[in-house]
Each structure stands twice: as C-alpha cells, then as structure tokens.
Amino acid sequence: MAAAAATSLPLFLLVSTLIAASPSPSSAAAAEPQTPQDLLLDFKASLHDPTGALSSWSPSTPYCNWAHVSCTSATAAANATVTVSLSLDGLGLSGELSVSSLCRVPGLAELSLASNGFNQTIPLELARCGASLISLNLSAGAFWGPLPEQLATLASLVSLDLSRNSFEGQVPAGLAALGSTLEVLDLGSNRLSGVLHPALFGNLTGLHFLDLSGNQFMESELPPEIGRMSSLRWLFLQGSGFTGVIPDSFLGLEQLQVLDLSMNSLTGAVPPGFGLKFQKLMTLDLSQNGLSGPFPEEIAKCSMLQRFEVHENGFTGELPGGLWSLPDLRVIRAQSNQFTGRLPEFSGGQSRLEQIQLDNNSFSGVIPQSIGQVRTLYRFSASLNELNGSLPDNICDSPAMSIMNLSRNSLSGTIPELKSCKRLVSLYLAGNGFTGPIPASLGDLPVLTYIDLSSNNLTGGIPTELQNLKLALLNVSYNQLSGRVPPALVSELPAVFLQGNPGLCGPGLPNDCDGTWRKHRGLALAATVASFLTGVALLAVGAFAVCKRLLHGGEPSSPWKLVLFHPVKITGEELIAGFRDKSVIGRGAFGKVYLIELQDGQSIAVKRLVNSGRLPFRAVKNEMKALAKVRHRNIAKMLGFCYSEGEVSIIYDYLQMGSLQDLICAPKFTMGWKDRVRIATGVAQGLAHLHHDHTPQVLHRDLKASNVLLGDEFEPRITGFGIDRVVGEMAYQTSMASDLNYKCYMAPEQSCAKNPTHLMDVYSFGVILLELVTGKPAEQPASDDSVDIVRWVRRRINLADSQILDPSISRTAQQGMQAALELALRCTSVMPDQRPAMDEVVRSLCFSVHPQTLLPTEIALEP
Template sequence: MAPRRRRSAYSVSMAATNRGYLPFFLLLLSPLITTSYSAAEAEQPVHELLLSFKASLHDPSGALATWSSSTPYCNWSHVTCTDAAAGIAGVNSSITVSLQGLGLSGDINASALCRVPGLADLSLASNAFNQTVPLQLSRCASLVSLNLSSAFFWGPLPEQFAALAGLVSLDLSGNDIEGTVPPGLAALRGLQTLDLRGNRLSGVLHPALFRNLTSLHYLDLSGNHFLESPLPPELGGMPSLRWLLLQGAGFSGAIPDTFLALEQLQVLDLSMNSLTGPVPPGFGLKFQKLLSLDLSGNGLSGPFPDGVERCLMLQRFEVQGNAFTGEIPAGLWSLPDLQVVRAEDNRFSGRLPEFPAGVSRLEQVQVDNNSFSGGIPRSIGLVRTMYRFSASLNELDGSLPDNLCDSPAMSIIDVSHNAISGTIPEFSNCKRLVSLRLSSNGFTGTIPASLGDLPVLTYIDLSSNGLTGAIPAELQNLKLALLNVSYNRLSGRVPAELVSDLPAVFLQGNPGLCGPGLPNDCDMPSRKHQGLALAATVVLFITGAVLLAVGASAMYRRLQGKNSSPWKLVLFHPTKITAEELFAAFHEKNVIGRGAFGKVYLIALQDGQNVAVKRLFCSGKLTFREVKNEMKVLAKIRHKNIAKITGFCYSSEGEVSVIYEYFQRGSLQDMICAAKFTLGWNDRLKVALGLAQGLAYLHHDCTPGVLHRDLKSSNVLLADDFEPRVAGFGVHRAVGEKAYRASLDSDLNQRCYVAPEQNFTKNPTNLMDVYSFGVILLELVTGRPAEQPASKDCSDIVSWVRRRINLIDGASQILDPSISHTAQQEMQTVLELAVRCTSVKPDQRPAMYEVVRLLQAP
C-alpha cells in the first residue's frame, strides 16, 4: 500500500465533502447522475464496455486474457450470462462479472462497467486497488450483488450507494473504510446481506438505518473498533435477521429487550464489547433456530435467564469473561446438539449436572474460575465426543471419576485449584490425553505408573497435593514439556532422564527426593552429617565477617553521600558485570537490534561470555521495588524454549534494562531477512514447535500465567541446534501498562504482529499472543518477512496470504519455493494452522496447547 498517497487523496476528498452544502447537493444530484447517459453511450456494445473496463485494470497474471472482441463476451473467463444467446444475438440477460482474487489493481473504470445492461452481480473482492470506493458504482442500476471485500479500498462509505435500489447483497468487509455508516443506506429496503466487518467505521449508528432495513438476513459490523454506540433497539425490528455479528465493535450499554423478538436468529455474536447489565428475562425463549450464542468478553452481570434451554438447535454457548452469577440454566446441558460450553471467568455457582451420556455431543466444557461446588459428574467420561474438560479454580470436591477418560477423544483435563481428594485413578484409556492438571487439590497416594503408557501426554502438573512414594520411572517414556510434582510428600530417587533431559521439571517441596542436582544425592547420605561440625564453625566465622562488612559498608555509604551510584543492578544468576560497565557499553557499535521499547545491546563480560541487554526507553516510572518484584517473577521462569533472564538494572530515572542470555545465531528475524533464507523445513518445524511449547508454558504452566505481548521473530532467539528461545516476554510488567501501550503504538514496522483487537480491548488475552505466533508461522511457511514496507504487492504478510489462500493454485503461490516438494503436505498443514491462528475473531484461534498437539502430529 502507499499510505502517503492514500491519505493525501483522502484529505482532498474530505476537504471537498466537508463543505456544508455539498453532501446534500450530491444526494439531490445522484438520481440524475445515474440516468444521464447519452444515447450513444447506452447503445455501445457490451463487449466494448467490458473491454474499456478491462483497459483500466492492471492484470499481472493475465487472468483476463480471454477478453477479446473476437469472442462472445459470455464465453470470457470470469463472465457468466444467464441466457446462452446473450452476446451473440444481442439479447439482454443477467450478467455476472466475478474477478475475485486475481491480483488486479488500477483505477476502476466504473463508468463503462455500469453501462453494461443487465449487470446483476459484480465482485472485485480480494484484489489490490488501493483507492477510494468508486462513487460511479452507484450508476450500476441493475446490480443485485456488489462484493468489494478485502480489495484495499479506503476513505468514506459512499452514501450515493443508496441509489442502488435493487441491491440485495453489499459486502465491503476487510477494507480500510472510515467515518460513519451513512443513514441514507436505509433506502436499500430490499437489502438482505450487509457485511461491513473489519473496517474503521466510527461514530454512532443512526436509528433510521436499521428501522428501514427490515429485509436483512445477515448483518456483520464486527471489528469496527471505533464505533461508539449503544446496541440499536431497532435491530429487534428486523424479523428476517438470521446472522447478527457485532463482535469487537465498540458497543456499550445493555442488551435491548427488543432482541427477544429476533425469532429467525441462527448466530448471535455480541462478544468483545462493553455491554453491561443483565441479559433480558426470557432471552432465548423464541430462538428456536439459534445455533451459536457468543456474549463473551463483556461486563454482563446477574443470573443468566432461563429460556436458553428452549434453543433446541444450539451448538455453541459462550459467555466467558463476564460477571454472571447463580447457576447455569439446568436445561442447557441436555440440549441435543450442544458442542461447546464456555463459561469461564464468571461468578457462576451451584453443582455441575450429570450429562446425558450416550446422546450428548459435547466436545468441550470450560467453566474455570467460577464458584462451582460438589463433585465432578461421572457422566463426563461417557460422552464420546468430549475432548476438553476444564474446571480449575472452583470449589469442587469429592474424588476424581475413574472413567474420566472413557471418552476416546479426551485430550485436556484441568481440575486444578479445587478441593478434590482421594487417589489419582489409572488413566489407562486416555490414549489421546495431552495435558493433565490436578495441582492444588488434596490428592493422596502414589503417582500412577500407567501415565507413562499414554502416547501423547505432554504436560503433567500434580503440584501442591499430598502425594507419596516415588516418581515412576515409566514417566521417562514420555516426551514431556512439563512435569510439576512440587510440594507433595514424594521420596526416593528421581529418574535420571527426568532431571537431565526434561525442559521444565519442578521437584521442590519434596525433601524426601534425591538424585543428581538435588540437595540429597542418594548415594552418600552420611556426608552431610559428617560435615555438620565443620559447617557450624564456618558459619560462625562468616557471620562475624559479615557483621564487620556491614558496619564498614554503612560507614562507607555515609561518607559517600550524594556520590552514590544512580544505578541499581540486580543479578539472579552469577554474572561478572557491574552497573557502570553495563551502562558504559550502551553505544551504537554494540547495538544488535531495535524495537518498540528500545535497543538491544551485545555486551562482552569479563569472563569472555556474552549477554544481550534490552534497554527499555519507554519507562513507566515504576519504583525500584515494583520493577524488582515483577522481574523476580519473570526470572523464575524455566523452560528449554524460554530465554533466561539473568538480571536487570534500574536507574534513578526509572529506566530499566533487562539482561538475557545471548545466542550466537541471533534471532529468527535475522535469518528470515538475510539475503537468502536457507533454513530447511525440518529446522523450521523445530523452531515452530519449540516456540509453541515455550508459549504454552508461559500461558498455562506459570502461576499466574504470563502473556508475552510483544511476540515477533526478532524476539525468537536461536541456539546452535536451532532450538528456539522466546525472549522479550513480560516487558509490559517492567514498564507499566500505559508506557507499554504508548511504545507499542509507535512501532509501526511491527504492527503486523499485533492482533486486531489490541486497539480496542482493555484486557489482553492469550489469544493475542496466538495471533502473533500465527504471523511467525506464516514467515516460516512462506520464507517472507512479516513486514515488507517497500513491497508494491502487499506490506503485511497476513493480508498477502489471505489474498491468495482461496485461489485454485493459492498454496503454490504461498509456500516457500526453496523448500523441497516432499515437504509440501506438511507445509500445507502448518499453513492452515497459521491461518487459524491469525483469525480476525479471537475465539476462532486455537489455544497454544492445541497448537503444540497439532505440530507434534505426524
């Protein structure tokens, strides 16, 4: 795109239209414009009109090569006529021109195109026009369907489109259209589909717009983050409305009672807004056709009203991230087609009901962080389709059902932070189990050795229970990314491979365990007792020396007064550097990277080792104590795919510099942006899997979880074996939220890594990191940098891929041609995963656990 040219043209346009009399004048004039063709123009042959239109386009792939005066236009590619005689006998017919995804650009000659008699359907979607929406398209009086989606149109939405009286479908989604939605569009009384999602529309929606559009079946305004409007009650007066998609569109206030009248609704998505108050009583009573309900990410409160159990076709019930109280309506769980229940992060209470075993189609139940009590329903294991049951941070008690894994699809079990007791059952049937989290309960007995027989089990967290006995040697059979058995009463020797090879192992709080690297080494227990007397003597000597040193230090500080150092250096691991040496090394010759928050320096230590130091210029003026507390949490993170934080330095001005371990290969961005990206597919897949495992650890295995919030290829460091290390995580915690957002907004070159909802949501989520991860996956699959400002084709890799993904040969255009064809199938699979991760809708992105599972699949 060419933002400077675009903005200057737009400013000229706005300068003209902002004169008070002009919009009204244009509205009066538009009917005259539509019908003011001369007789000669009207009689111009159709093929000449279409060729004039073609001449205005840039067609790099030759997609319109068959457009020739020597061939009847109904035989041209991408042109369809309903009457076989059209173009031969001059019979007027309905004509469709579908130019979707052809890589076209240029200045559209809408004047010629709109003189084509019978032009009913026009699609210019998924191209690269980079211009304002052509006003002259309002002359296409016969149009029934107009699709201009994802074609790099910008500027205001023309009110002149109100002249298209016969229009049934209007799609302008995925562009950069700004300003308000013109109230004049209310004149399109026959409109059935209006798709404006993913633009930059703003302001308040005019009531008249929806009062008149009573024929609408499909309305999508999602992703227009700058709208500032309550939910229009007039939407409830659209009796034909089936799809209402308003996700992340700046809506506020209560859900209007008028919505209860939308009896034809199939999909209702009001998620990621600022809605408040209770859901209207009787909500759902008349929604007999509703398939999907999404109210997540709002501020809705009160009990969820009865009535939803009357939605007999409901498949998805998503209300997470609100403040609902009371019980979930009991009839919900027995709906015959229900597949997904997401109610986490609310204040629901009561007992979880038994599920209708044998007939239920439930696939995932997520009710974490509520106040549910009672036992876990035994019928969960009898639901054959269940693959995720997550109920952590509740008040559940009783024992864990031994049939929980009788469901052949069960992959994720998380009942951590409850009051469940008894022994851990033998999960011998859990052949697809990836993650088992039972931490912070009251489990007793031993760890079942049968866990070692589960082929894809990757994450085990049994911490903070009362488990006894030894750690089973069978766990060495697993390819674990996490084993946390800390704070139990385990004893005996720790299997050697678990200590040496496992990326993230937590054994602390079990004084009876012994083995290499532990306080007890198992083989020489008497050595400790033999040295007690000598140790006591040494301690007494050291204590005296320390007291003398403290006194001398206090005297020295008093003498130094104002000459004390302005820097405070905190090291979490032995590192031979002082604060003065660190700051002395902050000069340009040592700079190895630049980002939104400052520069990264390579500093050589006294012992010959190197460290990377990220100097954060965007100081949020946090106190030293605040920064230290945050950095201590981040420095404790241990995983083979997480770069180790060795320390930090704090200046009296509030500036923070973070010290990381350094890797000679540099970052993934360095490799991608090199003259030739030479990394083979197996190594690229290794980078993707390691990065996914590191992120999954940050999101789900840290307590509390850690969001990265600045994930990009420059923050993916590569060890000698191409094992990735995630760096730059948690910067927002060291600088403060306000400074973090201000710096991120200023980093225009890295905006392509940022999830679309970043600009309008107050509460960041794991799924924003998933989006950034998806962008890196696209870099690995395509071999292209995420941002290419000098490219005339497309500067954003996500848009670049979206324009090609649905073409017949789209994959061949997207996948890196330097990779062997034998890897094409795997690359195609990873490409599909990357597209899911970069979905505009957050809830359509997979969690990092699922990403790890998919990347591990053969």
C-alpha cells in the first residue's frame, strides 16, 4: 500500500499543478474573443496581407459587410442563424495560419484560401471546423507535407479541394469517413505517391467530381471501388502513374460526363460493353497508355460524346462504325495505333466534326467523297496510312478546312484545283504517287503557309504564283520538276527542299539556267585543266605537310570542327577569336551569346554552350543536322555549329532589333497592340510547328523572351530550341537548375516530371503572352511584392479596380487584350491538362484575341 501511495503521489501533484495553471472559465472567456468580428480579426492578425485586401475588416463595421465575407440567413428573424462564407482567393496572403479562432465563427460554411502563398502544412486545427463547414478550398495555396487524417473529422463537407499544392505521401484511407455527403474531392496536381487503399472509396458513394490527376509518383492500379460511385460525373485520373487494366466496374458509371485516364501506364483491352450505359458521356480520353485490342462497338451508343481521344496506344481492328455519325462528336484523335479498315462516308451537313487525326495507323481504301461536306471540319490528318486512290476534288468545300496532312500514303492522280480552300494553311501530300503539275491556283489561297509535296512524281515547273504566298515551308524535293525556279523562292528556300529534281535551274542550284552548250563545253575544258593543276598543288601541299610533321614531331590538328549548313564566310579559328567580352549580347543557362561581324559585312549570333556534356562529335552533328532542317518563318535559321570536346557553339542569323526581352525591359516600353499580337501569333506559330508539324516532334524546353528574336516589322523568330538534344539530358538539367533568372518561365511540374511534355512549352508561351498583355517583364522587381508575372497577375485578377492590362495601349484594344489575358491564364494553368495545345492557341490568337488586328494574309494556322 505504501508503494501504491508513493506511485500515486507524483500523479496527484501533476494533476494539481495543471489545474492550478489552467485559467478559470471566467478568465478564459475574458481572454478569448467571443463575437464573430473578434474571431475573424484574430484570424486576420495571423495573416500577412501585403496588398491590404482585408483593410476593410474593422470592429466598427459589421463583419457581414467586410470584403470577401458574405452572410446569408435562413429566416428573417432577428436571432436567425447566419451562414458565413469566407473567400480569400488570390489575395497574395501568407503567414502562419491561425484557424483555431476562425473555426469558432458561428455558421462558418465555406472557406477558401486558394491561390495564396502560405508555404506550410495544413493546420490540424481545421478539424475543429467540422460542425458547419461544407466547402473547404486550399488549392494552389503553397501547402506541403502529408495529408492529415484529421480532415476526416469534417463530417459536413460537401466539397474538398486540395489541388495544385505539394502534398506528399499516400492518400489517407481515413478520408473514407467523410462519407456519402462529400460530392467534390480534388487532389489533382500534387506529389502524392504509393498505392490507393481500396477502403478509401468504400464510403464516398456521393462523389460527383473526383480528381487525382497529375500525381506522377503514384504506383497504383485503378481501384475497382471507383466504379461503384454511381453518382460520379467527372473523373480525372490522367498523368498519375496508374497501371493495370481498366476495371469492369467502370462500366457502371452511368452518370459520367468526363472520363480522362490519359498519360498513364494502363494495359490490356478496354472492357467489352464499354460505353453502353454512358448516355451522358461528353469527353473520353484514354490516350498515351498501353491499351490494346479492338475498341468496343458500344462506344457508338454515347449519343452525347463530343471528344474521342485514344491516340498513342496499341488498339487494333476498325474504329467503331457508329462513332463517325454521332451527332455531337467534334474531335476524333486516334493517331499512332494499329487501326485498320476503310474510312466511312460522312453524314455531310449533319456532322459537327472539327478535327480528325488518324495518322500512323493502317487505314486503307479511298478518301470518302463526303468529307468535303462536313462544314465544320478544319483539320483532317491521316498521314502514314495505306490510303489509295485520288484526292477528292471537293475536299476543301468545308469553309473551315485549315490543316490537311495526307503524307506517306499511296494516293495517286493529279492534285486537284483547291480554289475554295480559302482558309487552308497547311497542305502536306508528301510521299505519295501524285503526278501532273503543281496547281498554280495554290498561289491564290490567302493564308497558305506550309506546302510539302516532296517524294511524288510531279512534273512541269514550280508555278510563279507561289511567290504571292508568305511561305514558311515549300518542299518539292524528289519529284520530276523542271524549269526555272521563281527567284523569290530560290532566295527563301534551302536547297534541300529543291533537291532531287535535276531539271530545275536557278541561282545557287547546280544548273543556273543561262549556260549554252558551247559555254558548258568551254567550262568543262577549263574544269579539266583546273582539276589537273589542283591535283598537282594538292600533291605539293601534302608533301610539304608530311615533311613539316616529320621535322616538328607531328603537331596535332586544330581541336575545333566547324560544320556549316548555309554559306557563312568564317573559319573555326575566326569564330573562337570572336568570343570577346565586348561582343556579348546575351547570357543564359548554357552560356553567353556573342555578336560577330564577318569580313563580308554579315553579322551572326553565336550561342556558346560551355556546359555541353561529353557527347561525341558524330552524335552532336546528327542532332544539329536534324535541328537545322526545322524551317519556319518564325524560327531562327540555324547556320551551323562549331564543336570541340565539352563545348558546342551554335551559329544563328543575327536580327538587328534584338530580343523581345530587350524590348520589354527597355526603360520606356511602348508598342501598339497590333505589333504585340503579331509577336504573340508568330511565336505561337513557330512553337506549334515544332510540336505538331515537324516530324519527329521537337520540344523547345527553354522558351523565354530572350529566345524570341525580332525582325523587320516585329516579325518574331524563336531560337534556342532543342538544346537538350545537343548537350545531353544531364548537362541540360544541371544548367537549367542553375538558371534562377528564368525559373518564372518554367512550368510548375517541370522540377518533378519524369519526362518533358509539350504542355511545359505552352506554359512558357503563356508567360510571354502575359508580358505582352501587361507590358511588364516576367521577372518582377523585388520591390513589387511578387515573384513573377504569373503570380502578379493572379493576385490582382480578382481585385476591384486592379490595373493588369498595359495602360499605354489604346482603350479600343481592351477587348482583344482581355481575350489575350484569358488565353494566357489558360496557358499558365498549374494543371497541365487544362492548358490548350499550341495549335488551339494559334486559332485563339487569330480568331478570338483580335482578329481585325491581322490581315487575312498574315494569319497562319499551325497543324
């Protein structure tokens, strides 16, 4: 008993001490705020509010009249319960959140702290808000760490949005305790990992919206339990590393409107009967997986389907026949599969199809005659198939037709007159068996910009009418063309796009069109004599070099290897000698850019890549040769390169006006809206060419204002693309990690993504578009209480009387600037899947942002 007393004594003393130290109920009540106003002001005191967004919060004003606070009452009675909603989205708030007082505000139903910069874990005190809270939005709030199990205590929640943060670890299985009341669960674009526990979805039967996308570190199969959520309408699981098959249980999701399983590692066949009960499905995206087998015919039962995207899988057999006649279908993207069969006839005027992309499959047969009757179709792309027969005369009867790619098929006959193709931008018919002449009427199409007719059997001359076009590409190589090449085309096109036509002649070609037989005979005799003398001279020089090496112990040759793709009068030694500090015109992640003036008056820009890995000369030469073939009006011409072990220098054309960054960072940046749209459109077209038109696809990966050069009339040219292919991935990552000045152009997912994507380039373009809209450089000065242009805009977009658009632009352009701002915000979305592709960006710029800004002949859509 004595021992027991000795043991209990310290415990008694501890309890007594705690009781003595605890405040009495009366003193606690006096110390803690009691009214909703006091509680909210206590919460405000924990925040850092640099813009003064909460300056109206004052004890002298009823809290329901404060900014960002709204109140509703169920009844008109004086003592009625008030429901409080607190919306603090995008106010630039930060600080250590103190939510203990906030959660005691009576009737707090909605709380949004989205798009701020708190940089902390989720406060566990949020669990105390469970009594009345029905909506919690912490998206894009710079939160990190694990998801706390305590969130499961918020039993009244209807909507929980934790997307676009940096949450890590597994999704807590305990969230299943939120039960059937929860309708929205958004955990997209985080760093969640591991396996999804099956019990997680057991009780969440009331979900309408589920987003787990953009969590690249997950290693989970698709939980079959998701298929039991009969109320689910929107399901986003793309880009989260899901493996295995699509569960059969998914067939029961009868309320689905959007199903996105793209960019995962799913395998196997799509379950039979898929689509039979999806009467409300509008978007289906299974692209970029490893799915195989035939696609179920039941997808044709989805009468409301608008987008069908299954590209980059291993599907076989025919596309479901009923798919083509669905009344609301706008997009079919089935490229890069193993589909076979013939293309069906279309329903003509009833079809609403806008895009058909069937490239790289095994489709056969003829092109349907009815395709020209689809009035809404602007893109028809079916390259790398086995299509045969002739090209229908009416294929361009669609007034919207802009992009046509039928390259690498077995088409034959003559190229028809395409006079009605007034919106045609891209015409790709390479690698077929077309015969006859190139139609001169192509020169009358106002926006035709890309023409590739190479590797056919075309005859006759190159029509002079093509000089009427502002061509970024004209490839007629490897045909049977003859005659004089129109002068304007010779000066603009590299010889590689004319080769394989021995009958063509003109300046710079092997045949200059002006020599007579007698002149050629004289030249041949002179050439013979010159060859003899040259041979003798070479022998003498060779003998001298051997003697010199023997006498001097064999001195090594120069370590520099110069390769030129276009005529440039410079040697490797002269190039290296030009690397002087006074010649530096730019600096970037990989080194400096030098301006070198040649003896013939030509100026070149040389990007010196000092951290260029250890790729051998042959590998660098192959990559540079491939990049040099990228030809576009809005892409800087790559003239050549100079190689030494550990260093590569790339030679570009120099443009007198410098870069877009030079212009924007000038002390007084003034430029009209028309010129800004011209720059934005040109950059978008060049980038779209790299993404969609060039084979294989080229990612820029370093797009920024300093890599946009400006020519006459502000015509932009993109430079610096494909550097990762020249220096190697490891050297590329090392250099980019050290380039702190340009991190504002990098997509948020770039630091943790396993592989680069074209949507990262889209983000960088969006930053440039914001620079043009606001007139501010992407990297904001430190005094401006912001980090970069994206955050600067997003923090002001919801503020009243906030000046975002450049005030120096005339008010008549406000509508176009506002449309450009909205497009830029889409491009810089934190969620990659919400960014548009570059071909869609080009269309938006040309037809939505300010269509009257550009003349019809200046608008060039990209495929």
